[in-house]
Amino acid sequence: MDAQHSELVVRRGARSGLPTMVAVHSTARGPAIGGCRLKHYPDLNAAIADVLRLSRAMTAKCAAAGVPFGGGKSVIALPPGTRLDPDLRRAAILDHADLIADFDGDYRAGPDIGTGPADMLEFPHAFCAPESAGGSGSSSEPTAIGVRAALRAATGSVAGKQVVLVGLGSVGAYLAESLIRDGAEVTITDIDAEKHLPATRLGAKWVAPEQALTVPADVLIPAAIGGLIDHDTEIAADLVVGPANNQLVTDDVADTLADKGITWIPDFVASAGGIIYTIAREVDRLPHDAALAEVDRIADTVRTILDTGATPLDAAKTLVARRMTEPGHHR
C-alpha cells in the first residue's frame, strides 16, 4: 500500500476460505470504481501487489477520462493449483459481495479477468450487469472502440499498416476484426495456442508469443496482461497503444521508450473506453450510440497529450494531476 491509497481490506471468505480483497486508491473525484479480478496468484503478496497497482491506475484512468469517479479494484485470489468448481466459485463471489457491501458504495465493482456481467448481479454496488437485467453488459467492445480512437489520433488511418496484436481475448477479438476490416495487416499472438485458428479465420497472421514484439510493425497493441514492457524489451513498432492495464513494468520505462523513438500512449488513457461507455449508459442514462460517441473523447485526450512536447506519460500525468485538484463532475 503506498501513501496515497485510502483503504485496503483483505479477508478470508467465510464460505470459500479464499482470500478476497478490495483496494480503494482514491475517492477524491467520486466513489472508487474498478473491476473484480478472479484468478490464480503465486501467493497472497502477489495478489495484494496487483490490487494496489490496478486500483492506483484506475484513479488515473478515471481522471484522464474526465469521469466523476475514483480508483478502486478488487481481487479474489486463487492459490496455485486451486480447482474452481461451480460451488467454490459461487461461494467466492458471495464472500466478495459481503466485502463490497462493507464499503457502503465507496467501491463499485465491474467485470475483470475471471468475472463477467452475470457475477455483477450478486454484488451490491456494481456496473456492467447483463443488459437483460438493466445493466450495460460487457465493456469489451467500447474498450476496443476507445483503443481505435487513440490509434486514430496517434497515427491516422490504419489501412496498409502492419499491426501486431498481443492477446486475442474479448477486447483483442473486437480490435482484430475492426483493424482487418479497415485494411490493416494484422499479426496476432496469444499464449493460448487455441487462438491460432480463430486468428487465421479473421484473416490475420500468427506468430509465437516470444517473437511477437520484434515483428517489424507500425503499431504494437498490448491486449493481454500487464508488465509486458521493460527497459530492455526489444520492440520493433514505432507506436504502442492498447487496452492492457499496467503495460510498463515501471513508469520510467516510458522515458526509455521515448529515447528509442517509440511513441507509447499511456494505457490508462487508451483503455478507458469501457468505463466511459458504462458510466454514460448507467449513470448518465445515455442511449447506446450517444454513449459510444463519448468514447471518442479519447482521441481528443491523445491529441492533447501528444501536442505538449513532453513524453505522453508525463503529459497524461499532468492532465491527471490537474483533474485531481478539481474533484468530480467534469462532464
Ligand SMILES: NC(=O)c1ccc[n+]([C@@H]2O[C@H](COP(=O)([O-])OP(=O)(O)OC[C@H]3O[C@@H](n4cnc5c(N)ncnc54)[C@H](O)[C@@H]3O)[C@@H](O)[C@H]2O)c1
Ligand atoms: N474488457 C475490458 O473492458 C477491459 C477494459 C480495460 C482494460 N482491459 C484490459 O485489457 C486486457 C485484455 O482484456 P480482455 O477483457 O480482452 O481479457 P481476456 O482475458 O479476454 O483476454 C486476454 C488474452 O490474452 C491472452 N494472454 C494472456 N497472457 C498472455 C501472454 N503472456 N502473451 C500473449 N497472450 C496472453 C489470453 O490467453 C487471452 O486470450 C487486460 O489487461 C484487461 O485488464 C480490459
